[in-house]
Structures are given as structure tokens and as C-alpha cells.
Amino acid sequence: MPKLTIDGKEVEVADGTNLIQAADQAGIEIPHYCYHPGLTVVGNCRMCLVEVEKAPKLQIACNTRAADGMVVHTKSDRTRTAQKAVLEFLLINHPIDCPVCDQAGECKLQDYYMDYDAEPSRFSLGRKNKKGKAIDIGSDVMLDQERCILCARCTRFFDEVTKTSELAIFQRGDQCRIDHWPDRPIDNNYAGNVVDICPVGALTEKDFRFRMRVWYLHRTPSVCGGCERGCAIDIYQNRGRIYRFKPRQNPAVNSYWMCDEGRHGFPALQSESRLTTPLYQAKDLLLAESWSDALRRAAARITALGQQFGAPAIGAVIGAQATNEEAFALKSLVKDTIGSEQIATLSWSPPGASGDDGLLVRANKNPNTRGLSALGLAPDRLDALSNAVAAGELKMLIVMRADLVKALGEAEFIRRFGALDYLLVLDTDANEIGQMANQLWPIGAYPEIDGSFTNFKGRVQKISAALPPPGQALSALEAIARLGHALDGVERPKTAEAVFAAMAQQEPAFAAMALEALGPHGRDLAQS
Numbered sequence: 001m002p003k004l005t006i007d008g009k010e011v012e013v014a015d016g017t018n019l020i021q022a023a024d025q026a027g028i029e030i031p032h033y034c035y036h037p038g039l040t041v042v043g044n045c046r047m048c049l050v051e052v053e054k055a056p057k058l059q060i061a062c063n064t065r066a067a068d069g070m071v072v073h074t075k076s077d078r079t080r081t082a083q084k085a086v087l088e089f090l091l092i093n094h095p096i097d098c099p100v101c102d103q104a105g106e107c108k109l110q111d112y113y114m115d116y117d118a119e120p121s122r123f124s125l126g127r128k129n130k131k132g133k134a135i136d137i138g139s140d141v142m143l144d145q146e147r148c149i150l151c152a153r154c155t156r157f158f159d160e161v162t163k164t165s166e167l168a169i170f171q172r173g174d175q176c177r178i179d180h181w182p183d184r185p186i187d188n189n190y191a192g193n194v195v196d197i198c199p200v201g202a203l204t205e206k207d208f209r210f211r212m213r214v215w216y217l218h219r220t221p222s223v224c225g226g227c228e229r230g231c232a233i234d235i236y237q238n239r240g241r242i243y244r245f246k247p248r249q250n251p252a253v254n255s256y257w258m259c260d261e262g263r264h265g266f267p268a269l270q271s272e273s274r275l276t277t278p279l280y281q282a283k284d285l286l287l288a289e290s291w292s293d294a295l296r297r298a299a300a301r302i303t304a305l306g307q308q309f310g311a312p313a314i315g316a317v318i319g320a321q322a323t324n325e326e327a328f329a330l331k332s333l334v335k336d337t338i339g340s341e342q343i344a345t346l347s348w349s350p351p352g353a354s355g356d357d358g359l360l361v362r363a364n365k366n367p368n369t370r371g372l373s374a375l376g377l378a379p380d381r382l383d384a385l386s387n388a389v390a391a392g393e394l395k396m397l398i399v400m401r402a403d404l405v406k407a408l409g410e411a412e413f414i415r416r417f418g419a420l421d422y423l424l425v426l427d428t429d430a431n432e433i434g435q436m437a438n439q440l441w442p443i444g445a446y447p448e449i450d451g452s453f454t455n456f457k458g459r460v461q462k463i464s465a466a467l468p469p470p471g472q473a474l475s476a477l478e479a480i481a482r483l484g485h486a487l488d489g490v491e492r493p494k495t496a497e498a499v500f501a502a503m504a505q506q507e508p509a510f511a512a513m514a515l516e517a518l519g520p521h522g523r524d525l526a527q528s
């Protein structure tokens with residue numbers, strides 16, 4: 001473990017740590033463009049030059065390993081002169097695009113210019129090189145060649161991570177430019193990551209361009225619900241609308257990346273089909289009602305069926321889109337309050353959905369299949385439930401985040417569950433099973449709720465509400481707690497933290513965990 005001194009601060013780092021990382025550990029920023037911790041080091045931008053005592057020349061921090069006894073200066077006159085020179089060089093041909101550039105507000109050229117240079121230009125505007133602007137280079141990515149600083153992060157990403165190598169640097173000298181190979185535009189499911197790692201406004205996202213200035217966006221760390229990988233993400237929203245998902249680093253799950261499918265998953269979550277009010281069926285129509293009427297109606301039906309046929313007449317199907325807390329709360333309601341063991345789960349992926357790609361994407365499009373099994377909810381109980389319906393023992397189902405009609409097909413659903421007396425559905429959309437429900441309750445989608453998902457490797461990660469559910473929709477935890485109260489008058493925990501605490505006490509797989517203590521990278525299940 002080498003010990004070195006950076007700007008007078010002593011720091012001990014792991015073997016192999018470079019000077020950018022070592023300085024970071026000491027709370028010191030070394031500006032850099034081409035270095036990215038998820039890619040190989042190329043050392044081509046020279047922005048990270050620092051002074052290392054006893055070295056004859058300035059050294060690039062990204063490609064210099066911390067060594068025992070090293071003394072490094074990141075703010076000396078020599079370092080500052082080099083930083084200014086590099087910025088001046090990078091800006092000679094940079095267009096004056098900041099007012100119209102989508103990267104403004106999170107651009108490393110702007111930031112470093114203000115922090116490390118702030119000198120007026122010595123070059124005339126008229127002599128700037130002209131290169132291609134707003135070039136569609138495939139997928140969701142637009143290229144502005146004039147803004148590119150040739151750091152080669154994008155080319156390395158496609159060479160090293162996706163191994164699709166669509167981009168390269170063409171030409172020589174000040175004519176160098178990024179482009180795709182002839183007739184080979186970007187065509188892979190991870191293209192959005194190059195927009196994230198481009199340190200300037202050269203690569204922008206077609207979907208996001210000119211839609212919102214980044215300084216108006218609010219960031220909430222959460223987890224993608226697109227598949228059982230559960231990539232760590234940041235949700236960016238403004239005034240109740242999501243504008244983008246970006247990957248958040250989690251070494252235990254997704255490194256620095258996410259797939260485009262997950263990245264573009266949010267428009268469906270704010271579509272016109274979202275439910276905004278509780279509905280009940282009357283003469284084949286779904287009519288709106290208040291939550292108090294909806295709760296009274298459902299509780300009366302559960303009580304009546306329980307009295308007439310016994311507790312096992314009421315059951316539940318929990319979809320693997322549900323959080324750990326939601327599954328635990330509904331399981332507890334059905335088992336402990338109602339007294340029935342009739343619980344099944346559904347972990348269904350649409351036919352034709354993308355399969356495992358060996359990188360991040362998983363064929364199972366449910367974020368919490370593993371969480372449900374960790375709660376002891378076996379995946380193979382659906383047959384037992386339909387047999388109980390056929391035997392006249394099961395009369396009512398509470399179905400949460402599980403579109404059985406879509407999964408089984410309408411005819412098969414009716415064959416297996418058509419004899420049910422009552423169907424209470426908790427979901428985000430007026431989906432296929434919702435159309436058949438006696439009652440349909442609107443609940444929050446995953447960017448609108450707190451809780452946790454357990455990914456396929458058993459990593460439990462916290463999800464956080466970036467915005468409230470639409471209209472009168474509630475978090476499923478609130479709806480379940482209110483239903484429990486309507487049944488027995490007992491108050492139940494409604495927040496994800498409180499439900500998680502109860503779950504940690506009762507479920508061995510979550511023992512000794514707390515939602516808030518999961519941290520940004522989550523924790524592995526205690527056992528499962």
C-alpha cells in the first residue's frame with residue numbers, strides 16, 4: 001500500500017492506484033478528459049498533467065501509478081501553466097456553441113475553463129476549423145464534430161465494452177474527427193453510454209436534445225426496473241415529468257453502464273394509459289370512485305367471502321415487478337390478516353423480448369424475481385391457485401403488478417380463473433387484467449415509490465421516489481395498509497423504511513438489513 005503526498009496531504013492507496021484516483025481519495029480534483037475508470041488509459045488529452053517531485057517533466061496523472069514516497073503537486077505554477085495551455089489548445093477550434101449546446105451545465109470544457117483557465121482567447125473567431133454538425137451517427141446519438149476534443153472515450157467504449165467498434169478517429173492533425181465507418185452507423189443496445197461519457201457536447205441524445213436545460217432537472221438515485229439485472233440509475237425529472245435515465249456507478253451490478261432499452265423505458269411509465277383513480281366494475285363499465293368507497297367495497301367482499309367459504313377463499317398473485325416491501329406487505333396481509341396461504345407469484349417476460357446478452361441485459365424482464373423467492377414466495381404456485389378455483393375453494397384474487405391475462409392469454413386466463421367471484425387488481429395501468437377486474441386500484445410505478453429490488457444475483461438495492469404517483473394513485477404499500485385497516489381497524493406501516501424493518505425482523509433473507517443502510521451500492525441477501 002503506497003503512501004504518498006499530494007498537495008501536502010498524505011494519502012495511502014491500494015497498489016496500482018493512479019494519481020487521479022489517489023488525489024480523489026485525498027479530496028483533490030485533478031482535471032481530466034480522456035481518463036475514464038471503466039476504460040483503458042490512453043493519455044491523449046494531457047489535461048491531467050501534474051508535477052511529481054524528482055521527475056524531470058510534468059507527468060500525466062491518469063497513467064502514473066502512485067508510488068511510496070511520491071510527492072505530487074496539482075496546483076503548482078508549472079501544473080497551472082500546463083492546464084491553461086491544454087485548455088487554450090482544446091478551445092482554439094472549439095465553436096462558440098455554449099448557448100445552444102445541450103451539454104451546457106454539465107460540460108467539462110465549460111467547467112475546467114472556469115476553474116483552471118478563465119483567460120480570454122488569443123485566436124480570432126474567423127479562423128476556427130469547420131467540421132460536421134448535427135450528424136446522425138446511428139442509434140439515438142447525434143454527433144457534432146466541431147465540439148469533439150478527440151478524447152477517444154467513445155471509440156474505446158465501443159472497442160472495449162460492446163466490442164462493436166462502430167466509431168473511429170479519421171483524418172490527421174487539426175482535421176481529425178470522430179465518425180462511424182462507412183455504412184456502419186452505431187447499432188448496439190448500449191449506445192447511450194457514449195453520450196454519458198463524452199465530456200463535452202459532441203455526442204448528444206436525440207431523444208433529449210433541446211427538451212430541457214440540465215440545470216432545471218432534479219436527480220434521484222434509483223434502480224432500473226427493466227430487467228432482473230437492476231442497473232443503478234439516476235432519474236432526472238422536472239415538474240413531475242421524467243426527462244432521462246442515466247446510469248449510476250455500482251461495481252456490484254452494472255459498473256458504469258446501462259442498456260438503451262432500460263434508458264428509454266420511462267416514456268411508458270408516464271403514458272396516457274396510467275391509472276389515476278380507483279375504479280370499480282358496474283354493468284361491464286369501469287367507473288371511478290373515491291378511495292374510501294373503494295376500500296369499503298373491497299373489505300366488505302373479503303369479509304363476506306371469508307365468512308361464507310373460509311379464509312382460503314381469498315388469495316393473491318404478486319408480480320415480480322413489485323418491490324420487496326410490497327410483496328412482503330401483501331403476503332403478510334393475505335397470510336396473517338386474512339389467514340390464507342393461497343399466494344402465487346408471476347415473473348413473466350413478453351415473448352420476443354431481448355435475451356441475455358452477456359453484458360448487462362437479462363432475458364427476465366422483472367426487477368425482483370429473486371426478491372420474491374427470497375421472501376419464500378415460490379414461483380410455481382399459479383397452478384395450485386387455478387386448481388383451487390376449479391375446485392370452488394378460491395373465490396377472490398388480489399393481483400398486484402401481475403397482468404395474468406397478458407401472460408396466459410385471455411382464453412387461458414378465463415379457463416383457469418374465469419370462475420372467480422371477485423378480482424381486485426393493483427396496478428399502474430389500465431392493462432388487460434385490469435379490464436376484467438371488479439376493482440382496479442392505481443398504484444405508483446417504480447420511479448414514483450420508495451423501496452427495494454433484489455437483483456438476480458441477490459443484490460438488494462434501494463429505489464427512491466423521484467416524483468409522486470399521478471392523480472389519486474397511491475404507493476402500493478399505502479393501498480395495502482389502508483385495506484388492512486379497513487379489514488381489522490389496525491394501523492400498519494406505510495413507508496418503505498418501516499415495512500423493510502418489519503421484513504428484516506421476519507424474513508431471514510433480509511435479516512440485519514435496513515433500507516437506509518443499503519447505501520448507494522446495495523447489499524447482498526443474508527441468505528435465500
Ligand code: SF4
Nearest residue numbers: 148149151152154198
Ligand atoms: S465525441 Fe466525445 S467522447 Fe468521442 S472523442 Fe469526441 S469528445 Fe471524446
Ligand code: SF4
Nearest residue numbers: 224226227231259262
Ligand atoms: S440491463 Fe436491465 S436493469 Fe440494466 S438498464 Fe438494461 S433493462 Fe435496465
Ligand code: FES
Nearest residue numbers: 032043045046062
Ligand atoms: S486524462 Fe490523463 S491524459 Fe487525458
